[in-house]
Amino acid sequence: MLQTAQRTAKSKTKKATPPHDRFLEAFRWMLLARTLEEKLVSLYRGGLITGGVYIGKGQEAVSVACGLLLQKGDIFAPLIRDQAGRSAFGEPLIDVTRTYLGSRLGPMRGRDGNIHRGHPRNNELAMISHLGAMVSVTVGALIAKRFKGEKNFVGLACIGEGGMQTGAFHEGMNIAAVEQAPLVVVATNNHYAYSTPNDREFACDDLVDRAIGYGFEGYSLDGTDLSACLDVIGGAVKRARAGRPPQLVVASVLRLSGHGEHDDASYVPEEVKRQPFARDCLKMAEQTIIDLNLADAETLAAWRKDAAAQVDEAIAAAQQEAAPEGNKEDWCALSTRDLVDHVDE
Amino acid sequence: MSITYLEAIREAQAKLLRDDERVFIYGQDVGGTFGGAFKATKGLAKEFPGRVLNTPISEDAIVGAAIGAAMQGMRPIVEMQFADFSSIALNQILNNAGTHYWRTNVPVPITVRLPSGGTKGSGPFHSQSMELIYAHYPGLIVMTPATVEDAYTMLIEAVAIDDPVIYCEHKYLYYHLKADKLPEKGLPTGRARIAREGRDLTIVSYSAMMQESLAAAEELTREGFEVEVVDLRTVKPLDTDTLLASVARTGRLLCIGESFPWGGATAEVIARVTSQGFHLLDAAPQRLNAKDTPIPYHPNLWNAHRPNAQKIATKARALLRE
CATH class of the missing domain: 3.40.50.920 (Rossmann fold)
Incomplete structure (x- = not known):
């Protein structure tokens, strides 16, 4: 079943021409994410962002497909390199800049920063740093929807090949299959867990082979190819929604940045950067647009300008907002206020 | 009629399942005809079909799934087979459930039942009392009922609370402690x-x-x-x-x-x-x-x-x- 599935996915990739408007919409979310993250990097270098900056450069095509192909009511559990997907799923840009800049008006109100953000009420789960943990949380959200009698929903959890090596990930995958949850797990192998290359991360031939062991259907994906991403991830979402077993998509890319912006990634050898998986998905998508004449140069320039304007506006707004203050903070970790434990106050 | 501490826990769960459709029980061996390693869920799977669910031996994923379900409005009760094994779920309990309300303003109403404490012959891995660890971290309520009456009313209260509750039930008391009847109401939570x-x-x-x-x-x-x-x-x-x-x-x-x-x-x-x-x-x-x-x-x-x-x-x- 796995082999057939992979073959199908590959042959579809070659033939498929996704609807142009969807491709262009995805491209614009990718462009927005790239523009935003480049700006965040320059703010970080200028000392204007406290903590870290973690970008998704090179992973935007995979990520955008995840966010874009979900529907209202679906559950999305993005991870650290999913700016494009978060935006496409509906996260307002101002949430990102508020979180990075520590505005108390942001969704995390200065209590958590950078990529550790979410809107659980809007079904965008707020990741924790401990990798693999959000897979089972997504499964639980799907179980709840089933209990409540909802129909036609899926969950999509993102992971990297680094996170795939945790115990939490294994437990989450197994319980997803046991529950027959309508789940898609999109694993992006960006070839490095921080500085550790694939050969010290896992020893199997291909990570997608694990799908059958978990009771998932598995698909491989060239994550540098936006068209393939929309097609393969779209297919997985459709199958999960239709009641097929949970779906695992393993995409291959290269992380085109450090782990965070504090990391110059000097450990990545030059020959790795020349591999096909090291191509920049954004440039590739733009080339497709030009080759197929889906948009002219003037339109592309206008999109760039629009993305820059949106980013500038979101940053300027967040920069003007008040930061949280220790002596005004509500230091209360429980919603049940009369059960808060008061120690020597 | 007399009722044991263990029966009180079972009765509380039966009441919760009966009164609140958001409640379900999730854990190892809790379902089927088995009803839990200590029989705290005996007969509940039959009485409430589809709501008392066996899980794989995956403490992390069990609690993770409970967290996800709670965010979507359910009131899951997790049974850890032994408190000792909740060490495998520490990450989900402490870092996910315990931080969630503070970080996102969305509370996570899960109840984690921990069959705790020593009994004769149980040894290093089936006897632990874990309340210190859970009490140390922010964002959790830690209950330690000592009577049959509290075992009953506090478990009902635990599920009603919007925040994560670690409910430490003592295995030694399961059969040793008996009461004549179960109360309607107990002292408020947090009152000694x-x-x-x-x-x-x-x-x-x-x-x-x-x-x-x-x-x-x-x-x-x-x-x-x-x-x-x-x-x-x-x-x-x-x-x-x-x-x-x-x-x-x-x-x-x-x-x-x-x-x-x-x-x-x-x-x-x-x-x-x-x-x-x-x-x-x-x-x-x-x-x-x-x-x-x-x-x-x-x-x-x-x-x-x-x-x-x-x-x-x-x-x-x-x-x-x-």
């Missing part, structure tokens, strides 16, 4: 209870050690001492007011816990009473915990490892003489 009044010494305890403390107090009565026993009921929040009021009456404080001696609820009680009520004390407060080794298998060693009524009485006599 004066289990026995006295004027010479305050013994503060919780869970199974509360029962041992009561037995010790009874023994000391025969020697002319009136010992007050305070049952914490919840380790977190800790009812400092009730503790201070008791020490104000007695002037002496002894804290008893079954957990390992480093830190813990007994140390916290002494720290609070000493810092806020130093002037109330006529003698240095004392505490008694288990030994600082893994919990032994052999009954002879186990009896020596944990506090019991006799050891509590000995410790109390020494404090009363001061």
